[in-house]
Amino acid sequence: MKCVVRTMTHPFRQMAEQEFITFEELQVEGRKTPICLIRSVSSGEVLGEIKWWGAWRQFAFFPHHNTIWNPECMKSVMEKIAEMMLERVQTRKK
Secondary structure: OOOOOEOOOOOOOOOOOEEOOEEEOOOOOOOOOOOOEEOOOOOOEEEEEEEEEOOOOEEEEEEOEEEEOOOOOOOOHHHHHHHHHHHHHHHHHO
């Protein structure tokens, strides 16, 4: 699946196009749930995070400032959230 993310560095400058994103799960000491960094493959820059949002009792997406997401990338993020939720449910049953 092709995912294009555009990062705006300044409101009056042209946006740089980044193709493809990757997900990097981190197990942080003291946290019950992982944090997933969303990175641009081409630049390595962190574009956002998926982490547990206690008020909603589910994982949520936190895009970083000045990032623009297309539907394909959002679909990838939604699929990753669903995967993380399933993993959490399976882990809690053990």
